[in-house]
Amino acid sequence: MxxxxxxxxxxxxxxxxxxxxxxxxxxxxxxxxxxxxxxxxxxxxxxxxxxxxxxxxxxxxxxxxxxxxxxxxxxxxxxVWTLPNPDPYADRERAVREVRAAVTESVDDAGDEVDSEVPVAFSGGIDSAILAARLDGPLYVGGFEDSHDVEAARSAAEALDREVHVVEFAHDDLVRAVPELVRATGRTNAMDINIALPLYLVAERVAADGYDRLAVGQGADELFGGYAKVAKAPDDPRVDAETVRGATREVIASLPDQLERDVLALRAAGVEPVAPLLDDRVVETALRLPGGLLVSGETRKVALREAADFLPDEVRERDKKAVQYGTLVSRELDRLARQAGFKRRMDDHVGQYIDSLCE
Incomplete structure (x- = not known):
């Protein structure tokens, strides 16, 4: 088990x-x-x-x-099991207090469970910053030169008085890793591969440095209202729900498929993921958040930001790009596809390029 x-x-x-x-x-x-x-x-x-x-x-x-x-x-x-649908918190202060307790206890417990340091996949956003602030292991970020994630991780690490190891990607890394990821995950579609590539390449470096675990912030965006499509509900056609809270439950339902991909990618690279923000305590608390503590105006993950008052304001308040864009992996895989003759006018040109790498 x-x-x-x-x-x-x-x-x-x-x-x-x-x-x-x-x-x-x-x-x-x-x-x-x-x-x-x-x-x-x-x-x-x-x-x-x-x-x-x-x-x-x-x-x-x-x-x-x-x-x-x-x-x-x-x-x-x-x-056998379905997620509960509890009534939302009526008291804002209580909600933030319980989010803070659930998150900090879960992260601290994850660190206490192992005898050695747990490295952190660190993008500079609030999710990974919470892990970095409470776990002692080294921080790792990956991306192409001048990518958003590398710059964000460096500035956030400085604010936390930490150092960050940069895993700089190259085109050869993508060409090599794509077939390995396809074999490990069974996925060939461009979106899945673009998301999995940064995780895989960073995890390879972590494993090469002698670690067998990697702390990741998976789940926070889904649980706490981190997606633009959730913030725009019900006007965004990507969600069916009429409310922010309903849209949050929709994206939570996507977690099993995403987590299967991520766990298989990380294991293929040689590390076991540690995901404290997916602890039952965090899930149970997040499910009780009202819409206004998920999204308020232009601010997403409201309750999580308020709960993470142990972080510097500049880190707690910053937004983050999706990993495939923040690392520039999506852009560079598209570039490689076009250089190989798979033009954008072709149907699913990046997917066809991925298939060609696996032949």
């Missing part, structure tokens, strides 16, 4: 409680496969033999992912 002991998972099954105090779990229990409600750990079985399973799809002939929140046995998949 990944992520939790069997007794805890059995209790979650018996009570149908999706948030029993873990950072996720997946594995075999009492003759069945189970995966937590947010899919924080990947799990697959053979499509024609559900008893044959692995957390690594490359171990299997025809891997079939176990859906998040489900139990799989010889009779098929059964949903």
């Amino acid at each position: 990944q992520g939790a002991d069997c007794a805890t998972v059995r209790h979650a099954l018996d009570t149908r409680n999706p948030l029993v105090g873990t950072r996720g779990f997946a594995g075999e229990l009492d003759g069945a496969l189970v995966r937590d409600v947010l899919g924080r750990y990947p799990l697959f079985s053979e499509a024609d033999a559900p008893a044959v399973s692995s957390p690594d799809p490359t171990d299997l002939r025809d891997p079939n992912p176990v859906p998040a929140g489900h139990r799989r046995d010889e009779n098929g998949d059964t949903r």
Whole structure:
């Protein structure tokens, strides 16, 4: 069982409680496969033999992912857990106080669980800055020269009185890593590869430096209202919800698919992810936030920013670009595709280029 002991998972099954105090779990229990409600750990079985399973799809002939929140046995998949939909906090101060407690305790506990330092994937945004402020391990940022993430990480590290290791990307890194990522994740679409590439390349450097874990800020954008499409609800066609709170639940539902990709990419690079902001305590608290503590005017992740009052204001208040844009990976993979003859007028030209690298 990944992520939790069997007794805890059995209790979650018996009570149908999706948030029993873990950072996720997946594995075999009492003759069945189970995966937590947010899919924080990947799990697959053979499509024609559900008893044959692995957390690594490359171990299997025809891997079939176990859906998040489900139990799989010889009779098929059964949903066991769904996320609760609690009433929102009525008191703003209490909400921020509970977010602060959940976040700091979860990060501190993650650091206490290991005997050695835990490196941090550090982009300079509020999510990774929270980790950097409370974990002692070295900070790593990746990107092409003059990329937003590298500059943001340097300035944020200076504000935190920390040093940051820069993993500078080159075109050869992308060409080499794309087939490796496709094999590890089973993904070939351009968006997934663009997102996974920076994680993979930074994690490779972390592993080469002798570490086997990497702390990441995954989950914060989804849980705390970090997306523009959430802030613009209901006017953004990318969400169906009529409210910011409803749109937040929509993007939370996308986490299992995203986390499967990210965990597989990081493991393929040689590190195990540590994701304190996906702790059940954080999830449970975030689900109770009203819309005004998710988005207010132009400000996103309102409650998280207010709760992180231990950070310098310049770090706590800054916005961050999506990793594929902040590192310039998306731009440079597009450039490589066009140089290889895959022009933008072609349908999914970057996807076709990715396919060509894997042939």
